[in-house]
Amino acid sequence: xxxxxxxxxxxxxxxxxxxxxxxxxxxxxxxxxxxxxxxxxxxxxxxxxxxxxxxxxxxxxxxxxxxxxxxxxxxxxxxxxxxxxxxxxxxxxxxxxxxxxxxxxxxxxxxxxxxxxxxxxxxxxxxxxxxxxxxxxxxxxxxxxxxxxxxxxxxxxxxxxxxxxxxxxxxxxxxxxxxxxxxxxxxxxxxxxxxxxxxxxxxxxxxxxxxxxxxxxxxxxxxxxxxxxxxxxxxxxxxxxxxxxxxxxxxxxxxxxxxxxxxx
Amino acid sequence: xxxxxxxxxxxxxxxxxxxxxxxxxxxxxxxxxxxxxxxxxxxxxxxxxxxxxxxxxxxxxxxxxxxxxxxxxxxxxxxxxxxxxxxxxxxxxxxxxxxxxxxxxxxxxxxxxxxxxxxxxxxxxxxxxxxxxxxxxxxxxxxxxxxxxxxxxxxxxxxxxxxxxxxxxxxxxxxxxxxxxxxxxxxxxxxxxxxxxxxxxxxxxxxxxxxxxxxxxxxxxxxxxxxxxxxxxxxxxxxxxxxxxxxxxxxxxxxxxxxxxxxxxxxxxxxxxxxxxxxxxxxxxxxxxxxxxxxxxxxxxxxxxxx
Numbered sequence: 001x002x003x004x005x006x007x008x009x010x011x012x013x014x015x016x017x018x019x020x021x022x023x024x025x026x027x028x029x030x031x032x033x034x035x036x037x038x039x040x041x042x043x044x045x046x047x048x049x050x051x052x053x054x055x056x057x058x059x060x061x062x063x064x065x066x067x068x069x070x071x072x073x074x075x076x077x078x079x080x081x082x083x084x085x086x087x088x089x090x091x092x093x094x095x096x097x098x099x100x101x102x103x104x105x106x107x108x109x110x111x112x113x114x115x116x117x118x119x120x121x122x123x124x125x126x127x128x129x130x131x132x133x134x135x136x137x138x139x140x141x142x143x144x145x146x147x148x149x150x151x152x153x154x155x156x157x158x159x160x161x162x163x164x165x166x167x168x169x170x171x172x173x174x175x176x177x178x179x180x181x182x183x184x185x186x187x188x189x190x191x192x193x194x195x196x197x198x199x200x201x202x203x204x205x206x207x208x209x210x211x212x213x214x215x216x217x218x219x220x221x222x223x224x225x226x227x228x229x230x231x232x233x234x235x236x237x238x239x240x241x242x243x244x245x246x247x248x249x250x251x252x253x254x255x256x257x258x259x260x261x262x263x264x
Numbered sequence: 265x266x267x268x269x270x271x272x273x274x275x276x277x278x279x280x281x282x283x284x285x286x287x288x289x290x291x292x293x294x295x296x297x298x299x300x301x302x303x304x305x306x307x308x309x310x311x312x313x314x315x316x317x318x319x320x321x322x323x324x325x326x327x328x329x330x331x332x333x334x335x336x337x338x339x340x341x342x343x344x345x346x347x348x349x350x351x352x353x354x355x356x357x358x359x360x361x362x363x364x365x366x367x368x369x370x371x372x373x374x375x376x377x378x379x380x381x382x383x384x385x386x387x388x389x390x391x392x393x394x395x396x397x398x399x400x401x402x403x404x405x406x407x408x409x410x411x412x413x414x415x416x417x418x419x420x421x422x423x424x425x426x427x428x429x430x431x432x433x434x435x436x437x438x439x440x441x442x443x444x445x446x447x448x449x450x451x452x453x454x455x456x457x458x459x460x461x462x463x464x465x466x467x468x469x470x471x472x473x474x475x476x477x478x479x480x481x482x483x484x485x486x487x488x489x490x491x492x493x494x495x496x497x498x499x500x501x502x503x504x505x506x507x508x509x510x511x512x513x514x515x516x517x518x519x520x521x522x523x524x525x526x527x528x529x530x531x532x533x534x535x536x537x538x539x540x541x542x543x544x545x546x547x548x549x550x551x552x553x554x555x556x557x558x559x560x561x562x563x564x565x566x567x568x569x570x571x
Contacts, residue, residue: 053455079457091455093448096441104445107438108457114466116439117430123438166456 005067006031006170006200007052007083012061014047014224021047023224025061029170029217034196036211037204039221040245045204046088048221049174052202053085054078065170080108082169088178088204090155092162094148098139101147101158102130105165130165137161137191153184160191171195173203177210189213212236220244278421287413288485293525294424295482300505300517302474305431307503308512309440310467311447312362315370316377317502319357320350320472322384322494324479329396329489330389339402339410343423343480350476351469353380358468362461365450374496381494395490399483416485423481427474432514434470443467504544508551510558519559 007029014022022044029035037045050056052063054075063071070078079085093101106126107113115122134140137157142150147158156176163171176192177185189210192201196214205211211218211232218235220227222244228235235241281290299321306312328346331337361372384390391397401410410416434440446453446460453460483489492498501524509520527547531540555562 055451055454074459075454076457076459079455084457085455087451087455091449091452093445093452095448096444100441104441104453105456107441110438112438113442113458114439114463116434116437116466116470118437119433120436120438120441123441162456 003028004031005029006065007202008064008067009048009052010062010064012048012051012063013059014044014051014056015059021224022051022058025221025224025226027219027226029200029202031200033216034192034201034203034214035217035219036215037202037219037221038206038208038211039227042223043221044224045221046174047224049085049172049204052078052172053083079166079168082167083172084163084166084168084170085172086159086163086174086176088174090152090159092147092150092155092158095146097144098134098147098150098158099127099130099143102133102162102165103127105162106130108166133161133165134158136164136194138187153180153187156180156184156188157191160188160195164195169199171199171201171203173201173205175204175206177205177207185210282414282417287417289525289529291413291417291420291485292482293522294420295478295485296502296505296521296525297518298424298427298481299475299478300502300509300521301428301431302471302478303502304506304511304513304517305434305474306467306471307506308516309435309447310443310464310471312464312468313366313370313503314361314468314471314499315374315503316357316380316496316499317373317471317475318494318496318498319377319380320354320475321479321482321498321502322489322491323353323380324350324476324481325483325489325493326384326390326396326479328480329399329483332399332402332484333396337402338406339404339484342402343477343484346480346483347473347476350479351473354469354472354476355465358465358472362464362468374499377494377496377499381491381496384494385491390489390491393491395488395492396483397488399487399489401484401487410484420481420485423477427477428518431474435514439463439466501544504548504551506558508547508558510560510562510564513558513560513564516558516560523559 005028009025009027012022012025013020025048037048039045047056051058054073058071062069065081065083070081093104103123103126106129107123112118112122131140131143134143137160139154139157139161147155150158177188180188185207193214195201215232217229218232219229220235220241227240227244228238303317306314324346327349328342331345332342357373357376360376361369364372385392401416403409404419408415410419442458442463446463450460479493505520505524506517508523509518510516528540531537531543536543557565
């Protein structure tokens with residue numbers, strides 16, 4: 001079977017004043033899969049995300065999207081190509097309404113976003129699509145609430161709806177279930193599964209139950225480098241992975257480590 | 265509906281005001297209100313704090329003043345030229361400033377404004393410390409004599425309304441939506457594919473242009489262009505007006521400007537005349553400590569809570 005990679009990094013390196021946060025990473029994300037990036041704290045997962053979306057500039061190495069070199073493109077351009085990310089801390093526009101949050105994303109594809117002399121009523125044409133998207137994440141009834149007033153779990157749902165509004169080919173989700181209660185986690189996990197049927201998803205996630213449940217491929221990072229890669233069975237059986245989690249966080253009885261223990 | 269009625273009442277009041285109050289005072293209020301509204305477009309809606317906004321007020325003022333004094337042009341041409349000069353300067357300064365964020369943005373705008381201040385101090389056409397005095401108001405479109413204060417007042421009111429309505433439209437436009445999104449969460453706006461610096465630049469240029477309009481009009485009202493208009497005191501004063509009235513609200517800057525100008529007028533003829541800046545400082549501190557949302561902001565909060 002020939003491999004179809006939507007995103008590829010080649011020898012990706014990021015150095016911060018002598019400290020190598022990302023060390024020679026060759027990541028390959030296959031089209032149509034849910035790919036998880038895991039690793040202990042400080043492994044460089046978020047840094048990789050920031051490099052992929054050019055919120056940080058790589059020191060060395062190449063980024064390829066659909067086989068095209070995007071190493072030199074800026075963040076906004078990468079988003080326009082179809083790689084859209086979410087953030088670790090929920091990223092909504094707090095004082096816009098829920099509907100407006102999604103609409104701002106839909107508006108990006110229009111050509112009149114600099115038109116300061118036109119009435120915003122011209123955007124009403126986008127409302128229907130925005131409501132559809134809100135429906136898909138169960139937020140339709142909150143469309144007129146301010147985003148800031150939503151509970152945390154719903155903010156993350158709104159963020160996903162906003163991301164989907166751009167119709168991205170590749171979604172980058174940075175810890176989508178972080179800081180959530182049990183119920184919210186399963187709602188968001190279900191949502192990711194649903195979205196992943198039609199798109200490629202690369203996600204950083206700490207909740208290993210979610211990772212086990214959703215991902216087709218898992219890449220384990222440690223100290224900025226890829227430790228191993230494979231499906232959940234293979235990865236969780238790898239003694240180096242267990243050591244990476246346990247070795248670093250043994251004294252802290254971290255939830256990630258204990259979960260690894262329990263599940264693996 | 266309610267808002268429409270309120271707006272009509274306010275417009276009615278503005279139309280009869282010069283029969284109850286001194287027109288020059290009212291014109292001063294309107295000029296500063298426009299200046300503060302322009303500043304608020306940038307601070308309140310785009311989230312950019314410029315510490316050198318006086319430079320655009322002053323540029324409008326100097327260019328209009330100089331042209332009116334030197335050539336026999338009609339006031340609308342003089343104003344257009346002043347506004348155009350401010351817009352151009354806004355484009356250049358904006359390009360340099362929007363690449364920086366937060367306090368660095370404020371510092372760059374302050375530094376650039378100081379640069380312009382010393383240029384205007386030394387340049388031969390500005391009259392240095394004396395400024396440009398006796399700027400003629402001229403005849404609007406060649407036949408409406410603006411030397412009559414009442415006529416001038418209605419002209420200034422029209423200019424103000426134009427600026428105010430343009431700002432209102434800008435805030436409620438497709439561009440305004442993106443501007444607010446950037447203010448709310450810039451990284452998110454970038455990740456949605458918006459080239460945020462271009463939006464910030466447009467907001468900056470619009471704000472500079474309208475500040476220039478306020479300056480040009482002010483030069484005709486007082487028949488004077490002076491260093492006061494480009495001094496950093498003026499940049500500070502517009503921050504005060506906006507915060508006092510309520511930043512990010514449509515009417516806040518108008519109310520703030522009205523309050524400050526009234527206070528200055530009142531204090532100037534009182535025994536506290538020498539302490540104007542002390543009084544203003546106290547007002548600023550009180551505002552920041554006790555009602556951070558400004559007068560209009562606090563009022564809105566009160567209404568939301570009780571009704």
